[in-house]
Amino acid sequence: xxxxxxxxxxxxxxxxxxxxxxxxxxxxxxxxxxxxxxxxxxxxxxxxxxxxxxxxxxxxxxxxxxxxxxxxxxxxxxxxxxxxxxxxxxxxxxxxxxxxxxxxxxxxxxxxxxxxxxxxxxxxxxxxxxxxxxxxxxxxxxxxxxxxxxxxxxxxxxxxxxxxxxxxxxxxxxxxxxxxxxxxxxxxxxxxxxxxxxxxxxxxxxxxxxxxxxxxxxxxxxxxxxxxxxxxxxxxxxxxxxxxxxxxxxxxxxxxxxxxxxxxxxxxxxxxxxxxxxxxxxxxxxxxxxxxxxxxxxxxxxxxxxxxxxxxxxxxxxxxxxxxxxxxxxxxxxxxxxxxxxxxxxxxxxxxxxxxxxxxxxxxxxxxxxxxxxxxxxxxxxxxxxxxxxxxxxxx
Numbered sequence: 001x002x003x004x005x006x007x008x009x010x011x012x013x014x015x016x017x018x019x020x021x022x023x024x025x026x027x028x029x030x031x032x033x034x035x036x037x038x039x040x041x042x043x044x045x046x047x048x049x050x051x052x053x054x055x056x057x058x059x060x061x062x063x064x065x066x067x068x069x070x071x072x073x074x075x076x077x078x079x080x081x082x083x084x085x086x087x088x089x090x091x092x093x094x095x096x097x098x099x100x101x102x103x104x105x106x107x108x109x110x111x112x113x114x115x116x117x118x119x120x121x122x123x124x125x126x127x128x129x130x131x132x133x134x135x136x137x138x139x140x141x142x143x144x145x146x147x148x149x150x151x152x153x154x155x156x157x158x159x160x161x162x163x164x165x166x167x168x169x170x171x172x173x174x175x176x177x178x179x180x181x182x183x184x185x186x187x188x189x190x191x192x193x194x195x196x197x198x199x200x201x202x203x204x205x206x207x208x209x210x211x212x213x214x215x216x217x218x219x220x221x222x223x224x225x226x227x228x229x230x231x232x233x234x235x236x237x238x239x240x241x242x243x244x245x246x247x248x249x250x251x252x253x254x255x256x257x258x259x260x261x262x263x264x265x266x267x268x269x270x271x272x273x274x275x276x277x278x279x280x281x282x283x284x285x286x287x288x289x290x291x292x293x294x295x296x297x298x299x300x301x302x303x304x305x306x307x308x309x310x311x312x313x314x315x316x317x318x319x320x321x322x323x324x325x326x327x328x329x330x331x332x333x334x335x336x337x338x339x340x341x342x343x344x345x346x347x348x349x350x351x352x353x354x355x356x357x358x359x360x361x362x363x364x365x366x367x368x369x370x371x372x373x374x375x376x377x378x379x380x381x382x383x384x385x386x387x388x389x390x391x392x393x394x395x396x
Contacts, residue, residue: 002065023054034089036082043078044085050074053251056214066293066366070358079362081368091292092375093094100338125191130318139360140191142344143337148191148218151249151279152330156396161336164329172246174361175322175382176275178202182243185269187208187235188250192219192228199226207242227253235265243271251280253302256288259313267317267385275321275384279331280305281379288367299361318383321392327377335369 023038031038037045048054050073056064061246062286068074086092140168144150144167154171178184180203186195188206192215199206207226211234212217219230245266256263266276283304290303314320338361341348343355368375382392 008247022056023048023051023270027054027057029234030091030094034091034133035084044076047077048073059293063296065234066297068261068361069362070297070355074359080257080327080368080372081144083366084195084372085369087375095157105215113193117244118153136351137218139341139348143341147193147197148182148222149193152188152281152326153333154326154327155329155332161333161340164333164336165193169194171395172248172277172279172380173198173202175380176246176277178244180202181203183207183241185238185240185242187238187245187247187266188253189215189219189230190249191215192222192230194246194248194304195219195228195230196223196226199223199228202321203373206233206245208259209235209238211321217296236261238269240269241271242269243274244276245276247277248279249281251278252304253299254299254305255303256305256309260310263314263318270383270385273388273390276318278310278379278381280379280381282307282310282327284323284375284377294363297359304376307379314383317386318341319388320381321384322380322382322394324380324394324396325375325377326380328370330371330376330378331368334364334371335343338364338368 019104028038031046038048039045050068053068053073056068056073058064060067066069105281129373140148140150144164147165147169149165149168152168153161154168155164156167158164158167167231178198182204184195184198184204184206184210186198186206189195189210192208195206196206196219197202206223206229208219208223208228208230209229210219210232213232216230219228223230251262270276281304286306286308287303290299290301295302311320341360341364349357367376369376382394384390
């Protein structure tokens with residue numbers, strides 16, 4: 001297998017650094033905790049093509065690690081296996097404390113910025129739409145299933161991505177107990193897959209809101225002829241009253257400073273006997289910052305919620321009717337996305353460069369390792385107003 005590394009700014013073929021002994025002992029010891037070797041012969045071992053990689057990791061942490069991969073300075077035969085091991089050994093936590101002043105200052109600056117600045121207010125709320133969801137519908141059409149579901153599929157009885165995403169859409173509609181004639185608000189409606197499914201098969205009227213112009217355009221075309229409206233709108237601007245509310249894969253962009261506002265908005269918009277379903281990635285611990293590589297290249301101004309933060313912010317007006325975790329299902333979802341993206345790359349490469357390819361590969365495989373390790377979780381939480389008279393029965 002050939003590998004690439006940059007020479008004079010261009011990607012070229014090269015061989016691993018023949019002298020892993022040049023690696024700082026701190027990195028060797030850190031990786032040993034996850035049974036990872038530098039230039040080893042196992043699929044999860046890291047192949048180093050430029051010794052500069054060591055300094056970039058030590059001085060910049062996860063940001064330097066990711067950027068060095070994008071630049072072709074290192075590789076691994078199976079990135080998903082590498083990151084599963086890193087996450088299981090909590091190496092991602094330890095790398096924050098590598099003894100380099102620059103890394104320490106960067107970590108402190110990120111934490112302070114998230115505590116002092118509301119990074120999801122005003123036009124910042126639309127930044128993730130411009131920088132991630134608007135990069136090109138061609139990528140998402142190539143990678144995703146026909147419903148264009150960019151969130152975890154439900155694999156309980158599925159053996160392929162299409163069936164897993166259809167099962168997820170059905171699971172949501174059934175958990176919400178959608179009835180003909182009801183009004184459904186879809187906060188962060190994506191490319192309109194759920195809105196179309198709910199309107200077509202459950203007879204509901206849907207308002208979908210998104211912060212992505214490309215998603216809005218695509219969803220409007222997809223839902224033409226159905227009782228569906230797609231609006232470019234931040235959730236805080238929404239008015240009205242809805243029988244049911246759903247939000248799939250959007251809460252990760254809300255930001256901790258806005259959780260109280262988010263749930264208060266849901267409470268204000270939800271009918272007294274209505275149901276709200278929140279589908280979100282969750283972190284197994286509470287943190288106050290996004291990973292710097294993901295913040296720069298994938299999801300700017302985003303952060304994963306913890307269970308503690310969610311339960312604290314829904315008080316006192318909303319109550320939990322159901323909490324369903326199927327985080328392990330994100331692993332096969334992400335690997336299916338990777339297979340689709342990789343298969344489509346010969347056509348996509350006419351519009352995107354090799355560095356983008358490596359960035360996207362890194363993104364999908366890091367996430368697969370995260371969920372496979374158990375650090376990443378996927379929650380579907382059903383909420384209602386406190387004192388609701390209807391009995392709720394959990395759906396699986």
